[in-house]
Amino acid sequence: MAQPRVVVVGAGPAGVRCAEALVAAGIRPTLIDENRRDGGQIYRRQPESFSRPYSKLYGTEAGRAAAIHSTFESLRGQIDYLPQTLVWNIEGHSLYLVKEARHITLTFDALVLCTGATDRLMPVKGWNLAGTYSLGGAQVALKSQACAIGNEVVFVGTGALLYLVAAQYQQAGARVRAVLDTAPWSARVGALPSLLAAPATLWKGLLLTLRLRSAGVPLYTGIEPLEIAGTAENGVSGISFKDSGGRVVELRCDAVALGYHLRPETQLADLARCHFYFDPSTRQWLPQVDPDGRTSVSGVYLAGDGARIRGANAAESSGRLAALAVLQDLGQAPAVDTVAALRGSLEKLHRFARGLSQAFPWPAQQAGRLSDDTVVCRCESVSVGELRQVIQQTGACESNRAKAFSRVGMGRCQGRYCGHAAAEIIAHAANVPIEQVGRLRGQAPVKPLQIAAVLSASLPASVEEAK
Amino acid sequence: MAGRFVRLAETGRRAVTLIVDGKVIRAYEGDTLLVALLTSMGHVRASEFGGGLRAGFCLMGACQDCWVWSSDGNRLRACSTVLSEGMAISTQQPEVTWPNLE
Numbered sequence: 001m002a003q004p005r006v007v008v009v010g011a012g013p014a015g016v017r018c019a020e021a022l023v024a025a026g027i028r029p030t031l032i033d034e035n036r037r038d039g040g041q042i043y044r045r046q047p048e049s050f051s052r053p054y055s056k057l058y059g060t061e062a063g064r065a066a067a068i069h070s071t072f073e074s075l076r077g078q079i080d081y082l083p084q085t086l087v088w089n090i091e092g093h094s095l096y097l098v099k100e101a102r103h104i105t106l107t108f109d110a111l112v113l114c115t116g117a118t119d120r121l122m123p124v125k126g127w128n129l130a131g132t133y134s135l136g137g138a139q140v141a142l143k144s145q146a147c148a149i150g151n152e153v154v155f156v157g158t159g160a161l162l163y164l165v166a167a168q169y170q171q172a173g174a175r176v177r178a179v180l181d182t183a184p185w186s187a188r189v190g191a192l193p194s195l196l197a198a199p200a201t202l203w204k205g206l207l208l209t210l211r212l213r214s215a216g217v218p219l220y221t222g223i224e225p226l227e228i229a230g231t232a233e234n235g236v237s238g239i240s241f242k243d244s245g246g247r248v249v250e251l252r253c254d255a256v257a258l259g260y261h262l263r264p265e266t267q268l269a270d271l272a273r274c275h276f277y278f279d280p281s282t283r284q285w286l287p288q289v290d291p292d293g294r295t296s297v298s299g300v301y302l303a304g305d306g307a308r309i310r311g312a313n314a315a316e317s318s319g320r321l322a323a324l325a326v327l328q329d330l331g332q333a334p335a336v337d338t339v340a341a342l343r344g345s346l347e348k349l350h351r352f353a354r355g356l357s358q359a360f361p362w363p364a365q366q367a368g369r370l371s372d373d374t375v376v377c378r379c380e381s382v383s384v385g386e387l388r389q390v391i392q393q394t395g396a397c398e399s400n401r402a403k404a405f406s407r408v409g410m411g412r413c414q415g416r417y418c419g420h421a422a423a424e425i426i427a428h429a430a431n432v433p434i435e436q437v438g439r440l441r442g443q444a445p446v447k448p449l450q451i452a453a454v455l456s457a458s459l460p461a462s463v464e465e466a467k
Numbered sequence: 468m469a470g471r472f473v474r475l476a477e478t479g480r481r482a483v484t485l486i487v488d489g490k491v492i493r494a495y496e497g498d499t500l501l502v503a504l505l506t507s508m509g510h511v512r513a514s515e516f517g518g519g520l521r522a523g524f525c526l527m528g529a530c531q532d533c534w535v536w537s538s539d540g541n542r543l544r545a546c547s548t549v550l551s552e553g554m555a556i557s558t559q560q561p562e563v564t565w566p567n568l569e
Contacts, residue, residue: 034528036549041527047549049497050477118529130510130522131471137526140546145502146477172475232519235471235509255471265529378532381518412531417524448531450542 004330007032007095007106009087009268010114012040013064013312014304014319016072018112021323023078025332030080030106032087032097038072040116040304041136042312044144045069057143059168060204064312089444090271093299101450110299110326113269114319115306117262120284121417122366122424124156125374126228127258128381131236134417135259139165148174150255154239156225158183158360159261160205166217166257167208176217177253180241182260183360184222194355197348201313220244224366228256260362262309263420270442272300278435282309282357283364284420285439291343293322294329301325309357314349317342364434367424376425377418379411387422388429397430399423399438412448415440471522472505485554494550501526501533501545504556511535511545512558536561 006022008015011033022029037045043065046052058065082099089096095111097104119134126132133141133149135157141147148169154177155166162181170176188195195202213219222244229238229250240250269287270276275296276285286308293301303322304315321342324334370376372385390406391397399422402408408422409415415422419440427434480495485503494503501523504511510520511533523533526546533545538555 036547046477047497049480049495051479052476118525118527128514128518130520132524134525134530137524140526141472141502142475145472145499146475147472147502147506148475150471151473174473174475235520235522375518378518378524378530379516381514381516413525413529416529447528 003027004109005030005107006110006112006326007108008112008114009033010040010116010304010306011035011038011072011081011083012114012116012304012315013043013068014114014116014306014315014322015040015112016068016075017316017319018114018303018323019075019079020071021320022326023075025323025327027327028078028080030082031075032082032085032095034084034086036084038083039065039069040315041140042315043068044140046144046146050146052146056172059171061312064316068316086445086447086449087268088446088449090268096444098449108299110301110330111272112293112301112303112319112322112326113272113306114302114304114315114322115265115268117264117305117309118416119259120261120263120362120420121258122157122260122363122421123370123374123376123384123418124225124228124258125371126230126236127256128375128378129228129230129232129235131230131254132228132256132258135159135161135165135257136262138255138257139168142168142172142174146172148172148255149257150236150253151175152177152253153255153257154178154180154251154253155257156180156239156241157257157259157261158363159259160356160360161259161261162360163205163208163212167212170212170215170217176212176215177251178218178220179212180223180225180239181219181221181360182223182225182363182366184244187361188359191355191359194351194358197351197355201311201352220249224363224369261357261360262305263416264306264308265416266306267414267442267446269295269300269302269306271444271446272297274300274302276439279308280435281354283362283424283434290325291321291346292325292339293318294325299329308353310346310349310353314346314353317346317349321346362420364424367421368428370425376422377408377411379413379418380407382406382408384425387425391426391429395430397426397432397437399426399440402426403440409440414443414446469509470506471509472502474506483550483552485550485552485556487556488558496550498550499546500535500543500548500550500554500556503550504535504545504558510558512560515560
């Protein structure tokens with residue numbers, strides 16, 4: 001029998017560990033990645049002309065980053081690696097790729113999607129001004145380019161990443177004006193039992209907070225952002241917020257890093273027709289997976305943060321597990337004790353992730369309080385008021401219907417940065433439960449493409465049909 | 468305004484120049500186009516929807532807020548484009564002539 005074609009999408013910690021386990025079993029997988037270099041976002045590598053050591057780039061995770069990178073290097077000759085390649089559609093067992101404006105069709109027997117995550121955003125008035133960046137974006141600027149997003153940066157949102165990036169900025173010599181967390185202190189106390197599932201990670205998180213505090217960075221918890229101030233020409237000039245006591249505080253800054261934890265990138269799983277379910281604890285729709293990463297679609301597997309947000313260590317375990325599931329489904333019996341150990345470690349990290357979402361909850365309640373003139377869709381400058389008006393006038397209280405009328409989610413980011421907040425705004429305005437609002441369907445191409453690439457994909461097929 | 472991004476390290480790299488809207492800008496080898504632009508200016512484009520000047524948002528190829536144009540009219544996503552010496556960039560979308568389909 002010919003070797004089964006196994007395709008892994010994403011060269012972050014999940015994708016690399018998955019490819020490693022497949023290679024160990026004698027398979028030569030194809031590893032497709034959108035980035036120029038391996039490592040994903042968390043272990044993103046700096047360009048070759050940069051010289052900062054691992055300890056500076058990855059801090060306490062330097063060892064893990066180095067291990068992932070060296071594993072990838074050792075796999076190079078044993079995998080088919082396609083960097084700077086976008087998977088823009090899936091139809092059955094065919095993948096449509098574009099690499100340097102050229103179209104490629106690839107068929108698979110098994111597909112492991114390790115597509116990672118992007119920042120989860122809640123709008124704030126003025127977030128459309130130049131100088132506001134996603135928290136992850138602020139981290140990329142530093143990690144991959146040794147830059148701060150501004151002279152004086154305010155970090156706003158919630159989650160572990162908020163403190164991590166602020167601490168990385170402070171250590172790298174950037175001026176961190178303040179860290180503004182929407183989560184109240186009490187939530188952290190309540191989440192403690194779950195967070196103790198990964199005590200070392202919890203301890204690292206506490207140290208970050210202590211380091212920021214001892215560096216004199218003002219840390220606020222239980223805040224509500226009011227407005228990012230500035231002008232359309234010059235961008236951000238400050239931020240105002242309500243502190244936990246209800247007092248309005250204004251700070252001057254020229255950059256804001258904004259993010260409320262992460263959301264999985266699930267467009268490809270959606271195009272593969274995987275079943276999704278509503279997760280009430282994080283108020284979002286997630287693809288259904290079994291403990292090893294099998295989806296509802298035979299031959300399609302998910303691993304890492306693209307399945308659910310559990311962090312980089314879990315990504316490594318889930319990548320390995322998905323590979324073992326692929327092998328098992330292809331008829332190879334995996335080592336039972338390895339599977340059990342991986343499932344065990346993943347279970348612990350799953351509990352920890354639950355704790356994090358409890359300690360740093362998604363601020364759903366803010367959606368109802370956003371002023372009508374707040375921009376919800378940055379791509380096409382659609383305001384919260386326009387979205388609310390659509391709901392009142394048309395009664396559209398389902399995400400895709402509201403999108404058709406309002407264009408919220410139809411812009412070039414394809415709903416990545418407005419979708420979750422828009423769902424909350426719709427739920428609040430229509431007074432329906434959030435799960436009833438549904439989720440924006442993934443659409444091909446999952447990112448904007450040159451029309452020529454799409455045409456070159458459809459032409460050969462139609463020529464064949466014409467014969 | 469001058470640059471938006473602040474370089475914190477890695478300034479010992481080879482200097483590279485590029486041309487942005489006809490003006491020469493200095494940057495470093497290994498910079499992304501976005502970093503090369505934003506260390507010299509405050510924005511990379513204007514929103515087509517009346518939303519003011521924009522300077523990118525996600526830096527990881529997801530938001531598409533940092534599109535610029537090469538001198539031959541190709542659209543570039545500045546955050547995921549590696550700078551090359553002498554690159555000529557326009558921050559304004561070139562006029563597009565639609566093909567006559569009649």
